[in-house]
Amino acid sequence: MTDWSAPDAIDCADEQVFQTLLDRVETREKGNYFEYFAEGDEIHHDPGLRLSQHGNEEWMGQTLNHDPAYWRPDDARERGFDEPPAHPDYLLACVMGITVEDLSEKGGYFLGRTDVTFHRTAYPGTELDVTSTVVDTRTSSSRPDYGIVTWESVGRDRETGEELVAYERTNMIPRREPVASDGGERQRSAARADGSGAVADESSPSEAATPDLPSTLVAPEGGTFEDFRVALERARDNGAAVAYRHERGRTMDERLVAGLPLATLNTARQHHNRDVMADSPSGDIVAYGDVTRSIALAHARSDEATFRERRFENERFHDFVTLGDTIYGFSRVLDCDGEAGPDHTGAVTFEHVAFNQDSTPVYSGRRTALITRQ
Structure with a gap:
């Protein structure tokens, strides 16, 4: 009888032998x-993950977030930081990336994220400690092979225990055993939802109400708080809206699609396993939602005098983004609050939409930021 544990009993590299073994082994x-x-x-x-200056600068450089306060000590001090801090998009992406292996690596549709709140500034060198609490689990009546889970995730400074950022996100997660479906929930479109952070809208176009759109769209003349407030007042007086697009676009390459997610410990296979993704609706690896989001926000920030990020709500990812897609940005001003923040700032609430070269929305979310006054 052959001793299969003996080193030379079989040649595992023999193609025929290996194929036989591969068919029998447990994954x-x-x-x-x-x-x-x-x-x-x-x-x-x-x-956990240690925020690094290299990772911070690579994230900012690749996503076009070129705010000098996150690069240069003199600008950082003028902005009230002790030194150039970690960019909030990099911090958020790292905190979420760490959670992927435990929460969503099995795949499933990213249904949304909200209540993204930045509590304290993080600096390169900070070691992250991340926890998630299951807020809710429920059955999807339209997809018996999936359930829906909502988590609250918190990223802390490992050394001090202080909260840095927190958010709530909801995903569809594959079931080990499908359940019976009564067909009551509308079927989501598999062609637009491949576990990449993209999911089709619940309503069909024919059922969705069409709002009365303003005939006039107003753009602010500059990027200070007063520019946004004046534009919003002028729009309200004339039954218009403050909305505009940003000129820059960024084409997704392999560094963005595969490199940046892996640098945040995001192990989701859809970002780096082309073999698996070849049979998916996208046909290829797809971008980490936080990369797409950060690029869209960078386009907006390049036209703003941004002082601090405050909060994000109702973030959704509407379609997958794959290699070669180009991401553009669109912004709408919803509100201006001159009483929030330090005297030299005011709070502006935006709705941001990222869209691709086909003018298809791929991300949307509401953002409140402190904007510097003139």
């Missing part, structure tokens, strides 16, 4: 199925 799986999650469970994500 050691990564990630968790829907059944793993229960309301109230707290998950501590390991490994």
Whole structure:
């Protein structure tokens, strides 16, 4: 009888032998199925991640977030920082990237994220400690092979325990065992939802109400708080809206699609495994939603005197973004609050939309930022 444990008993590199073995072996799986999650469970994500100056600068450079306060010490001090801090988009992407292996590596549709709040400034060298709490689990009646999970995730400074950023996100997660479906929930479009952070709208175009759109769109003359406030007042007086597009575009290359997610420990296969994604609706690897989002926000920030990021709500990813797609930005001003923040700033609430070369929306969200006054 052959001793299969002996080093020379079989040649694993022999093609025929290897194919036979590969058909028989068990796959050691990564990630968790829907059944793993229960309301109230707290998950501590390991490994943590140390924010680095290199990672920070690469994220900002590649996504066109070129605010000098995050690069140069003199500008940082003028903005009230001790030194150039970690960019909030980089911080958020790292915190979420760390959670992927435990929460969403199995795949599933990213249904949205909200209540993104930045509590404290983080600096390169900060070691992150990230936890997630299961807020809710429920059944999808339209997709018996999936469940829906909502988590609240918090990123902390490992050394001090201080909260840096927190948010709530909701995903569809594959079930280990499908459940019976009554067909009550409208079927989501698989062609536009491949686990990349993209999901079709719940309503069909024929059922969705068409709003009365303003006949006039007003653009601010500059990027200071007063520019946004004046434009909003002028629009309201004339039954118009403040909305405009940003000129820059950024084409997705492999560094953006595969490199940046992996640098944040985002192990989701849709960002780096072209073999698996070849049979997906996108046909190729797709961008990390936070990369797409950061590029769109960079386009907007390049036309603003941004002082601090405050909060994001109702973030949604509407369609996948793959290699070769070009991301543009569109902004609408919703509100101006002159009483918020330090005296030299005011709070502006925007709705931002990222869209591709076919004018298809791929991301949308509401953002409140402190904008410098004139």
